[in-house]
Each structure stands twice: as C-alpha cells, then as structure tokens.
Amino acid sequence: MKTSFAFALKLALLLMALSSCEKHSTAHEDEHKVPGTFILQLISDSDTVHAVWSDPDGPGGNPPQATPLSLRAGNYRGLLTIITTDGDTLTDVIRQQGTEHQIFYTPSQQLAQSLTITTADRDTRGMPLGLETSWTVRQLQAPITGTVRIQLYHYDANTKDGQNPSPETDADISFDVELRP
Amino acid sequence: MLLSVLAWAVAGAGVLTAGNGQSAHLHGIVRDSTSGAPIAGVTVVLLDSQRVRYSTTTGEFSLGSLSPGTYRIGFRRLGYYDRAITLTVQRDTSILVHMLPLGYQAQPIVVEGKRSSVVGTEHAHELDTRELDRHRGQTLGELIEELPQVALLQTGTAIAKPVIRGLHSQRVVITSNGIAHQAQEWGLDHAPALDPFVPSSIAVVSGAASIEDSYSAIGGIIRIEPPPIEFHRPVEGKFSLVGASNNALVAASALVRGSDAVIPNTGYVLQASAHIAGDSRTPDYVLSNTGSRQISGLVSLGFDQTSWRHSVSYSIFSAELGILAASHTGNLDDLRRAIEHGTPLIIRPWTYTITNPRQQIIHQALQMQSTYSGDAGTIEIRYGWQRNDRSEFDAHNTRYLDSSALRQALQRPAMELSLSTYQLEARYRRSGAHSSTTFGLHLLRQSNTRSGSVYLVPDYLLFEGGLIGVHTQSLGQWIVSFGARSDVQWMRARPYNRSIGAAEPDSTLLFSGLAIHCGVERLLAEQWRMQINVASHWRPPSAVELYANDLHHGTAQFEIGNRLLGVERMYSLDARIVSSLDRIALDISAYAMYFPRFTQLLPDSIPTVTFRGTFPTVRYMQRSAVLVGSEASCSIPLTGSFRFDGQIAIVRGFNPTTTEWLPFLPADRARLALHYHADRIGRINAAYAELSLDAVRRQTLISTTTFDYAAPPAGYATLTLTVGGKIDLSGTPAELSLSVHNLLNQSYRDYLSRYRYFALNPGRNTTFHLTIPIGMFHSQSNISQ
Numbered sequence: 001m002k003t004s005f006a007f008a009l010k011l012a013l014l015l016m017a018l019s020s021c022e023k024h025s026t027a028h029e030d031e032h033k034v035p036g037t038f039i040l041q042l043i044s045d046s047d048t049v050h051a052v053w054s055d056p057d058g059p060g061g062n063p064p065q066a067t068p069l070s071l072r073a074g075n076y077r078g079l080l081t082i083i084t085t086d087g088d089t090l091t092d093v094i095r096q097q098g099t100e101h102q103i104f105y106t107p108s109q110q111l112a113q114s115l116t117i118t119t120a121d122r123d124t125r126g127m128p129l130g131l132e133t134s135w136t137v138r139q140l141q142a143p144i145t146g147t148v149r150i151q152l153y154h155y156d157a158n159t160k161d162g163q164n165p166s167p168e169t170d171a172d173i174s175f176d177v178e179l180r181p
Numbered sequence: 182m183l184l185s186v187l188a189w190a191v192a193g194a195g196v197l198t199a200g201n202g203q204s205a206h207l208h209g210i211v212r213d214s215t216s217g218a219p220i221a222g223v224t225v226v227l228l229d230s231q232r233v234r235y236s237t238t239t240g241e242f243s244l245g246s247l248s249p250g251t252y253r254i255g256f257r258r259l260g261y262y263d264r265a266i267t268l269t270v271q272r273d274t275s276i277l278v279h280m281l282p283l284g285y286q287a288q289p290i291v292v293e294g295k296r297s298s299v300v301g302t303e304h305a306h307e308l309d310t311r312e313l314d315r316h317r318g319q320t321l322g323e324l325i326e327e328l329p330q331v332a333l334l335q336t337g338t339a340i341a342k343p344v345i346r347g348l349h350s351q352r353v354v355i356t357s358n359g360i361a362h363q364a365q366e367w368g369l370d371h372a373p374a375l376d377p378f379v380p381s382s383i384a385v386v387s388g389a390a391s392i393e394d395s396y397s398a399i400g401g402i403i404r405i406e407p408p409p410i411e412f413h414r415p416v417e418g419k420f421s422l423v424g425a426s427n428n429a430l431v432a433a434s435a436l437v438r439g440s441d442a443v444i445p446n447t448g449y450v451l452q453a454s455a456h457i458a459g460d461s462r463t464p465d466y467v468l469s470n471t472g473s474r475q476i477s478g479l480v481s482l483g484f485d486q487t488s489w490r491h492s493v494s495y496s497i498f499s500a501e502l503g504i505l506a507a508s509h510t511g512n513l514d515d516l517r518r519a520i521e522h523g524t525p526l527i528i529r530p531w532t533y534t535i536t537n538p539r540q541q542i543i544h545q546a547l548q549m550q551s552t553y554s555g556d557a558g559t560i561e562i563r564y565g566w567q568r569n570d571r572s573e574f575d576a577h578n579t580r581y582l583d584s585s586a587l588r589q590a591l592q593r594p595a596m597e598l599s600l601s602t603y604q605l606e607a608r609y610r611r612s613g614a615h616s617s618t619t620f621g622l623h624l625l626r627q628s629n630t631r632s633g634s635v636y637l638v639p640d641y642l643l644f645e646g647g648l649i650g651v652h653t654q655s656l657g658q659w660i661v662s663f664g665a666r667s668d669v670q671w672m673r674a675r676p677y678n679r680s681i682g683a684a685e686p687d688s689t690l691l692f693s694g695l696a697i698h699c700g701v702e703r704l705l706a707e708q709w710r711m712q713i714n715v716a717s718h719w720r721p722p723s724a725v726e727l728y729a730n731d732l733h734h735g736t737a738q739f740e741i742g743n744r745l746l747g748v749e750r751m752y753s754l755d756a757r758i759v760s761s762l763d764r765i766a767l768d769i770s771a772y773a774m775y776f777p778r779f780t781q782l783l784p785d786s787i788p789t790v791t792f793r794g795t796f797p798t799v800r801y802m803q804r805s806a807v808l809v810g811s812e813a814s815c816s817i818p819l820t821g822s823f824r825f826d827g828q829i830a831i832v833r834g835f836n837p838t839t840t841e842w843l844p845f846l847p848a849d850r851a852r853l854a855l856h857y858h859a860d861r862i863g864r865i866n867a868a869y870a871e872l873s874l875d876a877v878r879r880q881t882l883i884s885t886t887t888f889d890y891a892a893p894p895a896g897y898a899t900l901t902l903t904v905g906g907k908i909d910l911s912g913t914p915a916e917l918s919l920s921v922h923n924l925l926n927q928s929y930r931d932y933l934s935r936y937r938y939f940a941l942n943p944g945r946n947t948t949f950h951l952t953i954p955i956g957m958f959h960s961q962s963n964i965s966q
Contacts, residue, residue: 034634035792059732059791060636060739061679154511156527167519167526168576169511172794 034058035171036085038150042069042076042135051175058085068176069148071137077120078105078133080150082171094152095131098123101170102160103130103152107177110146114138114179117148127162140181147174206860207268208243209276210764211236211256217708218761220258220280222309228253228265233914234867235311239764239816239824243860243867256280259309259382302653302662302700302712303391304757304770305404306330307384314952315905315918318423318432319458319473321375325403329812329830330387332847336370336935338428338461338943339473339502340540343373344933345387346772346810347832347846348400351723355403356394357546358494360565363602363627364544367638367725369736370935374498374544374569376477378421378434378454380405387812388714388755388772392664393608393621393651396696397720399751399774410448410483410492412440417956425458427946428472429533432456437955450481450494459533460503463941464926468505469529470536475500490552498544503535507939509576509734512794516737516938520891525940538734541572541594558611569600573635575734596635602627608649615656621649623668629724636731637740638724641674651698660702669693670721676728692721692748705758712757722746726780726801732791738888739789740782743801749780766816772809779806781843784888797888806843808834826854826873833882844887848880848896848932866914868906875899880932891938897929905950916952921945 038053049071055064080103082090094101105117116136119128130152152171159166211223219240226233227244236242244254249271256264261280268276306328316324322333322341334342334349345353355362355373364374386402394402411417416439423432434454441447455476461468481494507525510516519526546567553560575595605624610617625645631638647668654661670692678685700714722743729742757770785798810832817825829851834843854873862868876898883893905918926945930937 038792053792055790055792057679057682059679059793060730060741060789061682064790064792151514165518167507167510167515169515169793171792172512172514173792 034085035082035090037081037083038171038173039081039083040069040150040175041079041081042071043079044072044074044076046074047072047076053173053175056085064173066173066175068178070178070180071115071135072180073137073139076135076137078117078135080131080133082152091131095129098129099125099127099160100155100157101130101152102128102155102162102165103150104165105130105133106149106151108146108148110144111148111177111179114140114144115148115177123160125160127160137179140179143178143180145176145178148177149174204246204248205270206243206246206273207252207270207276208241208274209278210240211242211258211278211280212240212761213261214279214281217704218710218759219764219766220261222311223256223258223261223280226255226257228255237824237858238826239766239818240761241764245860245866260307302660302702302714303386303698304388304712304714304755305384305386307382310381311916313380313383314421314916315903315920315950317377317421317434317950318425318948319377319430319456321373321377321380324377324380325383325385327852328385329814329828329850329852330401331385332830332850332933334369334933334935335931336372337468337471337503337505339458339471340370340372342369342371343403344847345385345401345403346774347808347834347843351397351720352400353403354395354398354401355405357405358407358548358550359394359561359563359606360546360548360567360604361395363567363600363604364542364569365571365598365600365638367723370504370540371571372502374500374542375405376454376475376479376496376498378432378436378477379407379452379479379496381408382406387770388716388753388774391651391662392666392696392698392716393619393649396647396666396668396694396718399718399720399749407479407481407494407496408436408438408450408452410440410450410481411438412446412448412483412485412490414440414448415956417954419955420953421454422949422951423456424949425946426948427943428458428461430456430458430948444484446485448483448485450479452479453477457533460531461943462531464928464944465941466524466528467531468936468940468943469525469527469532470503470506470539472533472535473500473502474535488553488555490554491550493549494547496546498542500540500542501535502540502542504538504540505936505939506536506538506576508936509538510737513737513796514794516890520938537574537576539574541570541574543570544568558609561606561608561610563604563606563608565602565604565606567600567602567604569598569602571598571600572596573633594633596633596637597631598638599630600627601629616652616654618653619649619651621647621651621666623647623649623666636677636679637729637733639674639676639728641672641724643670643672645670658704662698662700662702664698666696667693668696672721672724674724674728677730679730688744690721690727694719694721694748694750708762709758709760712755712759714755715753716755717750717752719748719750721748722780722801729801732789732793732796737796737890738782738799739791739796741785741798741800746780746801746803747778749776749778749803751776764818767813768815769811769813771811774808775837776806776808778803779843781806782887784886799888804836805838806834807837808832808843822858824856824858826852826856828852841886842882842884844884844889845933846880846882848893849878851876862906865906865908865917868904870904871902873901873903875901877931893932894930894937897927897931899927899929900924910953913953913955915954916950918950919947920950921947 041050051067051069053066107115118134119130120134121129121132123129153166154168154170155166211220221238223236225242234242251269253267313324320341322343325331332344334344350366365371384404418437421434436452438450457474459472461471477498479496483492506527549564551562572594573596603626607622609620628642649666651664673687673689675684696718698716702712727742729740733740753774755772760767780803782799783802785800788795789798812830814828831849834846852875856871858869879896880893901922903920907914923945928941
C-alpha cells in the first residue's frame with residue numbers, strides 16, 4: 001500500500017513539473033498589418049496641399065494625430081495613400097481588389113454648400129472606387145472650417161453597387177478642412 | 182459491503198393501498214428517508230427479470246402489471262445507499278420506499294472511488310443520465326437550462342454560456358471529475374469546451390458552494406461526473422442519436438464500458454460523439470454562418486487493487502463554430518446601421534458551410550486518479566492536465582495583403598490562445614458515525630500563450646496553492662457543515678504596451694485569501710427540509726481584467742484592463758426550503774450576495790479614436806454590488822396521470838451606494854408545464870407528454886451608466902411540446918423522445934442573446950432523441966456500495 005501511494009505521488013509530482021505539453025510563444029507575421037497612415041494629397045493648377053492622419057502604434061495606445069487641410073476656391077485632384085503601421089502601402093492592394101472596396105468622402109454640414117467631392121477612378125467593373133477624387137471649392141466671402149470624413153468600406157463579392165455603404169467599415173477617419181476665399 | 186447494503190433493506194416498505202384483480206399492478210413512491218422528499222431518477226429494478234423503471238420527479242414509479250407472487254425489487258440512486266426489498270404481490274399494490282442518503286453516516290462509508298455529486302448542506306440540483314439524455318445535442322448549456330436558477334448567455338445556438346443567478350464566466354466554475362475546467366472563461370462568446378454527451382450526472386450548485394471544488398466559484402459550480410468505470414461487470418453500452426430540424430443538426434454518441442478485458446481487475450470506458458449543424462433559422466430568415474461541428478472522444482482505464490483504485494482518462498473535444506456574419510461589423514456606425522435595419526444585413530442561402538468569422542477550439546484533458554480506501558479513511562489523488570487551444574478567425578484585420586498572401590492570411594487566426602493547466606488535488610476523507618472530515622491540498626500551474634493581432638489577454642504564467650478543510654456533522658435533526666480554505670495565487674504576465682509597440686517588462690502579482698463556507702440543514706417536520714448556507718468566497722482579478730487593451734469586435738468597445746484591481750470578495754446568504762406534502766413538491770430559495778468590490782466594465786469619458794472610427798472606451802473597475810433573488814419550483818399531481826410543474830426565478834442586482842442597477846442580468850422568468858404520464862400506450866412503456874410554457878419578462882431594470890446599443894427586447898412566451906417513452910426494440914428498451922421548441926414559430930429576441938441587436942432568436946425547432954442501451958446498461962449504476 002505504502003509503495004503504491006508513494007508511486008502515485010511521485011508520478012503526479014513528475015507530471016506537474018512537466019511543461020513539454022504546452023505551447024510556446026510564436027511570432028505572428030500579421031500582428032501590425034493595420035492601416036496606420038492616411039495621406040491625402042490635393043493638387044490644383046496653382047496649389048498643392050496635403051494632410052496626414054497617423055496612428056503609428058495602431059488602435060489604442062497614443063491617440064491618432066491629423067494635420068489640417070487648407071483649400072482655396074478652385075478645382076483639386078485628390079489622391080489618397082494608405083500605409084500600414086509596419087510601412088507597407090495598401091493603396092495598390094485596394095486598387096487590385098477594387099470591386100470589393102469603395103471610399104466615400106463626406107464634407108461636414110458647414111462645408112456642404114461650398115465643397116463638392118466626386119470620385120474620379122473606377123474599379124474593373126466600372127464602379128466608382130475613390131482612391132482618386134475631384135474636389136471643387138466655390139468662391140467664398142469669408143473662410144469657413146469643417147471636416148471631411150473618409151470612409152472605406154469592404155464589400156463581399158458582387159455586393160458593391162457604387163452608391164451604398166457595406167455593413168463593414170474598414171476605415172473611418174476625418175480631416176479638419178479650412179476653405180479660404 | 183453488499184451485505185451491509187442489503188441490511189438496510191430490512192427497514193420495511195409500508196404497503197399503503199390495495200385493490201384487486203387477476204394480474205396486479207405494482208407502483209409506489211420513493212422518498213428520502215431523512216427529509217421525506219420524493220427522489221427523482223431512482224432506478225427501480227425487478228430483480229431476476231429485465232424490467233427496469235425510473236422514478237419521476239415526484240418520486241413515483243410503476244413496475245406495471247405482475248402476476249401474483251413474491252418479488253425482489255432493487256432501488257438505486259446516486260447519492261443514496263442501494264435498497265432491495267422483498268414483497269408479495271397479490272393485488273394492485275402501492276408501496277412507499279425510503280432511501281437513506283449517503284450524507285447520513287449511520288455507519289462508516291467506504292468510498293470506492295466515487296463521490297456523491299451533492300456535498301454536505303449545499304444548495305444543489307442534480308440531473309441524472311436519463312434527464313440529461315433528453316436534452317443532449319449541441320451544447321452543454323442546454324443540459325441544465327431547465328433549472329430555474331440557470332439562464333443561458335447565447336451567441337447563437339452553438340455557443341451557450343451558463344449563467345447562474347446572474348453570474349457567469351470566471352464566476353461560475355465547471356468541474357469534471359473533481360478537476361476545474363480551464364478554458365478562457367472570460368469571453369462572453371466562449372462556451373465551455375465540453376461534450377454534452379459525456380456527463381453521466383450534473384449537479385448545479387448555486388451560490389455558496391462547497392469550498393472543496395474552488396475558492397472562486399462565486400456564482401456557483403456545475404459539477405460534471407463523466408461516465409464512471411465499473412469493475413467486475415459485463416460489457417455494456419449506450420448509443421444515442423439526436424436530430425434537430427431548425428439547423429439540421431445531426432448528433433450521435435456511442436459509449437462502451439466493461440471490465441477485465443485483457444487484464445483482470447481492470448475496467449474501461451470508451452466514448453465518442455460528433456455533431457454537425459448548419460445555419461439556424463428564425464421564422465423570417467436564415468442566420469447566416471451560425472453552423473457548428475464538433476467531434477469528441479473519451480478513453481478511461483481503471484485498475485482495481487482492492488483498497489487502491491487507479492484510473493486514467495484522456496478526452497479530446499474539437500469544435501468549429503460559426504459567428505453570425507451580420508454581427509461582425511467594422512465600427513460603431515456599422516453596428517448602428519445593423520441595429521436600425523432590424524434584420525441582418527448579411528443573409529445568405531442556408532448552408533452547413535462555416536466561413537469567417539468563426540472559432541476553432543480544441544480542448545484536451547488528461548486525468549489520473551488514485552484512491553485508497555481503508556479503515557483510517559480515504560485518500561484521493563487527482564492529477565489533471567488540460568490544454569485549451571482557441572483560434573478566432575476574423576473577417577477583418579488580415580485582409581490588407583496582396584492577393585497572393587491574402588488566402589493564406591485568412592487561414593490564420595486574428596487571435597490564437599493556448600492555455601495549459603496542470604492541477605493536483607489531494608484529499609483525505611475520514612467518516613465517523615455522525616461526521617465526516619476532509620482535508621485537501623490544491624496545486625495548479627497555468628500558462629497562457631497568445632498570438633495574433635488581438636491584445637485582450639496577455640501571455641502569462643500562474644501558480645496556485647491552497648489548503649482545504651471541511652467538516653460535516655450530524656446532530657440529531659441537524660446537519661452542520663463548515664469549510665475553510667486558504668489559497669494563494671502568483672502570476673507573472675507579459676503585457677503589451679501599445680504606445681511603444683512592444684511587450685513591457687514582466688509584471689508580477691500575488692493574491693491570497695481565505696474562503697469560508699458554513700451551512701446547516703434541518704429536518705423541520707416529516708416532510709420539510711431547510712438549508713441555510715453562509716459563505717465568503719474571493720476571486721483574484723483575471724488576466725483579461727488586468728491587462729486587456731484592444732478593441733472587442735463583438736461589443737464594438739475598446740476594453741482596457743486595470744492593473745490596480747484587487748481581489749473580488751463575495752459574502753453570501755442562501756436559504757432554501759424543500760418540502761413534499763401529499764405528493765406536492767415545493768422547493769423555494771432566496772439569496773443575497775454582497776460584493777464590496779465587484780469587477781465590471783464601466784464606460785470611460787474619453788472615447789478611443791482609431792483608423793476604423795471612434796469607439797466607446799470601457800475600463801475594468803470595481804464598485805460595490807448587491808445581488809438578491811429567489812427561485813421557486815413546485816410539482817403538483819393532478820387527477821389521473823397528470824401533473825403540473827411550475828417554476829419562477831428572479832434576480833436583482835444593484836450598486837448599493839449609487840442604487841444603480843447592474844447591467845445584463847437575466848430578466849424574470851417562469852416556466853409552467855403540464856405533464857402526462859402513462860405506464861403503457863400501445864408499444865410505448867413509461868410514456869409521457871409535456872406541454873410547457875416558458876415566459877420571460879422584458880428586462881426593465883437597466884443601468885443608465887453602462888452603455889447598451891439597443892433597449893432590452895420585449896418579453897416573450899414560447900411553447901414546447903415533448904412526447905417520449907420507451908419502446909422495446911427486440912428486447913432492448915430504447916428511450917425515445919420528440920420535442921418541438923417554439924411550437925408556434927414565434928418571432929422574439931432574448932435579452933441575453935448576443936445576437937439580439939442584429940437578429941431574432943431561432944424559430945420552431947423539432948428535436949428527436951433516441952437512446953439505445955447495449956447489454957445491461959443501467960444509467961444509474963454510479964454507486965458501487
């Protein structure tokens with residue numbers, strides 16, 4: 001009886017000490033593969049401006065920083081570039097998978113009468129995409145400020161109709177915008 | 182041993198009534214000899230014949246018609262001494278049989294590697310194999326759902342998390358064969374990784390549970406006993422088949438056990454089960470991507486060395502669970518649009534196929550147990566190893582890769598957690614004529630490894646150690662139980678710092694505490710039994726409560742842990758009265774729990790801005806809390822073969838300083854059932870039919886500070902019709918039941934359903950259960966005294 005008990009106890013203690021049956025930490029390649037920087041570049045005949053939204057440490061941690069845009073009356077060509085937190089550009093991937101994405105630009109209430117943004121590029125099915133845009137700023141008496149919200153939606157195959165958002169938002173950021181006379 | 186059991190049979194059975202006739206009917210009631218309460222699920226065997234019956238919840242049984250003569254009848258029930266009586270039957274006879282509970286120790290008990298599922302004076306409800314068989318199918322939660330104190334926190338039909346008296350997750354401990362189940366309990370959409378076909382009995386202990394299982398079981402304990410190894414018995418087994426119409430579920434399970442196969446004095450249990458289920462359906466639409474599939478296996482081997490018994494068992498549970506496609510939104514705006522839309526924004530044709538988002542879980546457990554029984558007492562040594570591998574696949578996050586890597590990336594989980602636990606439990610039990618004493622040692626080592634892009638729970642390593650002492654004494658009409666345990670937990674975690682994009686230096690935390698439980702039980706009159714339990718348990722903060730730091734997609738909130746959290750202590754009082762007057766069974770309980778520091782997620786005034794929009798920030802905080810509530814159930818025999826069952830459960834939770842209600846508590850619920858049973862209808866023996874109404878009120882007591890995306894849904898009532906019985910399949914008594922849930926195919930949403938924002942609860946569901954015993958399988962053969 002005694003030997004049996006001792007044996008059982010020893011066996012249990014031995015198994016307690018074993019740690020070969022557990023998983024050890026492994027690096028994960030996609031850990032930081034989230035959009036970290038959005039660069040919006042606006043080019044007119046006489047003016048080139050750009051704004052940067054960046055959150056290099058990803059969601060949480062330090063809050064994101066965004067620089068403002070200042071626009072004059074006239075027409076601008078807009079180009080959006082998205083870079084991941086680990087430095088890869090996403091713009092080409094979004095263009096490649098254009099039928100599954102669309103970017104919407106929405107000026108805030110204050111700007112709505114004075115700023116019009118239209119999509120200038122198309123996906124392979126001829127639907128608007130939104131990496132390239134046309135901005136029209138009307139003549140103003142006095143400067144006004146507001147925001148432009150940029151929303152990137154992801155669509156399941158064959159659900160993009162060019163007009164409606166999808167149930168899934170992949171990105172949703174805002175820039176402060178000033179319109180000057 | 183057997184002789185001493187038979188000695189109990191000498192205490193006679195009172196013959197109550199008699200009639201006349203050629204062949205005589207024999208029926209009766211089984212009652213607890215100490216409390217007088219009827220005992221359900223007693224196996225009643227007409228010895229020397231194949232006839233086996235079970236007592237109903239009112240303790241009634243019927244052995245059908247017999248030709249006049251002398252019979253020996255055996256009675257067996259988990260938690261009671263076996264009884265055998267000899268009876269001469271000449272006319273229709275009704276008998277009253279009393280069974281002596283194992284807790285009453287008129288003589289020393291030799292525990293032969295089996296424990297009663299109910300300990301001391303605790304408030305427990307026990308479900309036996311036969312009751313469980315009627316509900317087996319997709320999840321473990323369904324097995325205990327009918328108990329009044331249990332509600333289910335559901336993420337579709339595939340993920341059901343038990344809620345006991347409003348508490349769940351880390352606050353409810355599930356034990357299997359005495360070892361706590363360790364499986365990332367913190368997640369609201371993480372169901373227990375346990376096969377519903379495995380338990381041979383389940384005891385649900387509410388509130389102040391016996392200190393022996395855990396110091397941290399604040400809400401309660403779900404104590405599962407896997408199929409026990411039987412020694413020196415012929416091969417027997419059980420085959421079960423389950424089907425359900427709503428999600429086209431097909432489940433099957435096979436169990437075989439035997440002894441002395443190759444080596445003498447050995448026993449074995451083999452079990453395998455599997456299920457596949459497709460999308461659930463509401464009355465109006467398909468809940469896309471809510472299918473599940475699961476495959477499980479269990480092997481147990483035992484060796485009987487007279488006073489020593491050894492056993493080893495290995496089990497594996499593997500499941501893949503789909504998450505409702507429409508519930509996986511990108512940001513708060515998506516969530517609001519999904520809620521405003523009223524119906525899911527993604528509805529696809531019905532399928533068995535599961536796509537992202539989904540969960541994959543593999544849970545393995547190895548248990549070794551040695552029990553020594555001698556005159557000086559019993560020694561139990563249980564060792565358990567468990568590994569829980571959980572992978573959650575997101576529909577987001579990994580998408581932005583070039584197309585060549587995309588397919589590969591979607592195969593990788595967004596969150597991968599691997600939890601390994603080693604546990605050693607040692608117990609010494611000593612029983613005297615009127616008392617029993619237990620001393621115990623608890624040791625645990627647990628490590629968690631995470632990978633992927635989600636930082637809700639860090640890598641950590643923890644050790645636990647504890648000393649346990651429990652004493653139960655019977656003093657005349659009283660049973661008094663007192664238990665205390667002292668535990669210490671040491672944890673080293675490696676939290677991730679988002680601001681610097683790297684892991685922080687390891688942080689080490691130490692928690693310790695004393696848990697105490699004191700209970701009394703008293704027989705008030707012949708048929709009244711009263712239990713009062715007072716306890717104080719404590720729980721160290723979990724890794725997620727300390728270190729979470731990420732967006733929780735399921736809730737669209739940014740969750741931040743709090744490293745300053747202290748232990749959560751609970752003081753509780755639970756009073757219960759059980760009675761059986763003229764076959765009317767009553768079970769009424771009331772409880773109160775006070776938490777000086779109750780850990781909960783509370784909103785922070787500063788939202789979190791991310792590339793995906795702005796999310797509410799929530800932080801783990803501790804505030805005082807009070808939970809009070811009551812459960813009541815009754816069973817009233819009506820005329821003939823009808824019976825009325827009713828139950829009601831109410832729970833209230835609030836912060837005593839702000840008088841703010843606690844969020845997400847189960848709404849008031851009631852269940853009314855009309856039950857009909859007959860000895861025989863055509864070819865069906867022990868036939869029964871039951872029509873039940875489950876009514877749930879709208880939850881009107883909601884927190885104004887805790888953010889919820891939608892108001893609690895309206896109350897509802899659903900009907901369930903069940904018919905069943907035993908049919909004779911060429912000599913084998915097969916158990917058969919057919920039930921229709923949500924009989925009227927009503928549209929409703931449940932407050933505790935995590936899909937209520939997006940979709941209705943499932944519609945009508947017809948389920949079919951068939952259980953065929955193989956050999957002499959007795960579902961109640963758990964006691965070997």
